[in-house]
Amino acid sequence: MKLLRYGPKGQEKPGLLDASGRIRDLSVHVDDIAGDVLSPEGLRRLAAIDPSGLPLVDGTPRLGPCVGGVGKFICIGLNYADHAAETGAEIPKEPVVFNKWTSAISGPNDDIEIPRGSVKTDWEVELGVVIGKGGRYIEEEDALSHVAGFCVVNDVSEREWQIERGGTWDKGKGCDSFGPIGPWLVTPDEAGDIGNLGMWLEVDGHRFQNGTTATMIFGVAHLISYLTRFLSLQPGDVISTGTPPGVGLGQKPPVFLKGGEVIRLGIDGLGEQTQKVVRA
Template structure:
């Protein structure tokens, strides 16, 4: 299934993308794509529905229908840094021996096609296409062998990053990663049965039509099961939590000379089978 949330900011409704690429309303069955709806039993109930029996939402998603973040009720937006060997190399960083963990604030989450705002004073705003993991069943001290049982599905995330804030202003990475709109999420949550081989998905990102990132999850250092298990050693994971798992090479920081967003650009990015995002870059 491809589950989504559509409508105005803060008033999104739950929906399902049917085989014809149209939205079917799920409001009669779930309050949101969140909480118990993300559990194995909740997903099974939704999968049992006949999409043709659900109300059709007029319009075309991502054209005349706005999509919000594909999951609601998120309490943690956790990110993994330097998780692609080729990306670590382009930044001059050593390959980590354990996952590098940082956070985005929940206010960073936005719809897949919402504007991305460059913060006031920013001089080094950058892009990163990433595989997002959405937790369906919570837990802690999760064994790696069963870690994927805790996953509801996958999505596209653009891990927008302000490099000066992240790397040159002292402290942790978080303040360069969690600015408002720095986490476009979606367009939809793709359940595990439809997501394909998550260890070998092609992913790409373009700015104004120029392709900068053209990679694959095959170069991830730590796989999804390891990341879910690892994080659960330090915190309880909860339904709706989003884990962004790192980016392949081609970020602005890695260009020679570096290239950063100034405002007015259009970013377009996607992952095979998980959908495409498009964002206009604006200045705050």
């Protein structure tokens, strides 16, 4: 299934994408794509619904973040060997963990806002993992059974604030609009081989990132197991798993967003995002 949320900000309704690429309204069956709806049983109930019997949604409504009620937005840094190389960083011995604030979450095609005072706003296409079944001390061999689905994430980053201003990375990662999620949540049965998905990102038509999840250092199952040594995961938590090479910081010379650009990004089988860059 490809699950989604559509409508004005803060008023999104649940929906799914049918086989013809049309949005169907799920409001009669669930209140949101969130919480228990993401559990294995919740997803089984949705999978049993005949999409042709659901109301069609007219037009092309705004798409919201593909999951609601996110409790934690956890990110993994330097998780692609080729990206670590372009930044001059050593290959991490353990996953590098940081957070985005949930206020950073936005729809897949919403504007990205360059924060006031920013001079080094950057992009990162990433594979997002949405938790469906919570847990603590999850074994790696069981980890994928806790996944509700996968999605595209743009881990927008302010590099000066992340790297040059002291403290943790978080201050350069969690600004408002810095976490577009979607367009849809793709359940594992339709997501393909998550260990070998092509992923790409373009700015104004120029392709900067063109990579694959095959160069991940730590795979999805390992990341879930690793994180639950330190915290419990709940349904709706999002894990963004790192980016391949081609970020602005890695260009020679570096390239950063100024405002007015259009970013397009996508992952095989998981859909595409398009964002206009504006100044806050």
